[in-house]
Amino acid sequence: MLPDPNSLYGPLDPAPDAGYENAPPRMGFFTDTSVCIGCKACEVACKEWNGVPESGLDLLGMSYDNTGALTANSWRHVAFVEQPRPAGQHPSSADVLGDPVNVGPQMSVDAGAGPQFLGMPGAQPPGRGSGAEGRTDFRWLMMSDVCKHCTHAACLDVCPTGSLFRTEFGTVVVQEDICNGCGYCISACPYGVIDQRKGDGRAWKCTLCYDRLGAGMTPACAQACPTESIQYGPLDELRDRAAARVNTLHERGVLEARLYGHDPNDGVGGDGAFFLLLDEPEVYGLPPDPVVTTRDLPAMWKHAGLAALAMAAATVAAFLGGSS
Numbered sequence: 001m002l003p004d005p006n007s008l009y010g011p012l013d014p015a016p017d018a019g020y021e022n023a024p025p026r027m028g029f030f031t032d033t034s035v036c037i038g039c040k041a042c043e044v045a046c047k048e049w050n051g052v053p054e055s056g057l058d059l060l061g062m063s064y065d066n067t068g069a070l071t072a073n074s075w076r077h078v079a080f081v082e083q084p085r086p087a088g089q090h091p092s093s094a095d096v097l098g099d100p101v102n103v104g105p106q107m108s109v110d111a112g113a114g115p116q117f118l119g120m121p122g123a124q125p126p127g128r129g130s131g132a133e134g135r136t137d138f139r140w141l142m143m144s145d146v147c148k149h150c151t152h153a154a155c156l157d158v159c160p161t162g163s164l165f166r167t168e169f170g171t172v173v174v175q176e177d178i179c180n181g182c183g184y185c186i187s188a189c190p191y192g193v194i195d196q197r198k199g200d201g202r203a204w205k206c207t208l209c210y211d212r213l214g215a216g217m218t219p220a221c222a223q224a225c226p227t228e229s230i231q232y233g234p235l236d237e238l239r240d241r242a243a244a245r246v247n248t249l250h251e252r253g254v255l256e257a258r259l260y261g262h263d264p265n266d267g268v269g270g271d272g273a274f275f276l277l278l279d280e281p282e283v284y285g286l287p288p289d290p291v292v293t294t295r296d297l298p299a300m301w302k303h304a305g306l307a308a309l310a311m312a313a314a315t316v317a318a319f320l321g322g323s324s
Contacts, residue, residue: 014151018166026170027213028272029222029230030238031144032245033284034257036229038064038078038142045224046076049209053197069285070145072197072204076221079284081141143275143284144221144230147172147193147206148261150292151269155185155194157294163203170235170272171208179203190268190290208272235272242276254278260286267291 015023046052055073065080149171156164156172163179166172174185174194181201186194194205209219217223222232231238239262249257256278261271267290281288 013170014153014166015168015170020168023168023170025234025236026272027208027233028149028170028235028238028274029146029208029219029232030242030274030276031146032229032231032242032276033141033143034245034249034254034276034278035227036078036142036144037227038080038140039226040078041224041226042144042221042230043067043074043076043078045220046206049212049220050075050207052204070147070193070195070205072195072200075146075204075206077145079141079143079145081143081279081283082138083141083279083283084138141278141283143277144225145284145286146221146273147208148191148268148274149206149208149272150190151264151272152292153268154188154190154293157292158184158188160184167210167213169208169210169213171210171213172272173207173210174203174205176202176204188293190287190293206273238274242274245276249276 013023013026015026047054052075053073055067055071065078067074067077070077151170153164153166153172156166160182161178161180163175164172164185165175179202181196181203183196183203185203186196194203196202197204209217209221212219218232222230231241242259242262246257246259258277259274260277260281261268261274264270269292275284275286277284277286
């Protein structure tokens with residue numbers, strides 16, 4: 001039987017493939033964006049624990065996002081996406097899950113009239129005053145992005161010094177003390193995660209708090225997340241938990257909920273850090289169908305070798321023909 005065209009090479013459990021005997025269960029992140037409140041506690045905790053330099057206060061003109069992207073100085077990036085929700089479309093996740101702004105002591109519920117606001121005059125749910133046809137409210141999509149710790153990581157394939165290595169937990173870590181700053185890993189990453197630090201030249205990214213994992217501790221970002229949007233644990237358990245969460249959201253009417261990076265048969269063999277999204281991946285700045293960039297290297301070298309042999313044979317034939 002032919003292999004799946006998206007199946008790359010090696011087993012789907014990367015730690016034994018890297019030579020670890022009796023490796024512990026593969027650990028990872030499940031980020032449930034449906035409960036992310038954009039507080040940036042994960043960004044701060046990551047910087048504090050790992051000693052990541054401050055990024056500066058960049059007012060990007062993109063809502064509350066002052067980070068912009070994953071960089072050498074931002075190993076976690078909380079994305080803010082503001083989406084209009086015109087009348088006539090299906091309810092947004094905020095309508096079904098409940099808008100945190102509209103929950104609290106200022107609201108009472110009347111079974112006949114729905115939520116009634118007791119505080120500020122004029123404060124009422126979107127569309128209550130103008131009618132459904134005039135409703136122009138919006139929703140926030142928030143997501144804490146991070147290195148995906150791919151099963152088949154191109155950054156590992158191209159690193160000439162061994163600076164990048166696979167841990168016994170299946171994660172991918174950069175050893176900055178032997179990184180020569182070549183930048184090969186940066187162009188190889190299908191997610192654009194890895195970055196070089198200015199004035200330093202070396203590559204940096206999330207380590208999934210490798211030092212904490214070895215001590216049996218939870219990564220700093222997951223420990224700091226107040227809503228448990230970032231969940232840490234054995235990857236198999238997280239995948240089961242994520243599938244159950246998607247089913248729950250679908251039952252509540254949030255039909256746009258879907259998982260991203262969880263499938264072991266995708267173009268990178270599945271991610272060690274995967275997400276529950278409420279829209280298409282492109283909305284969050286994620287590639288829709290990432291593929292490990294070194295997938296075609298064996299075939300490319302094979303073709304190059306055959307071409308070299310053909311050229312050598314032609315040269316020998318021409319030499320022998322000229323000398324006769």
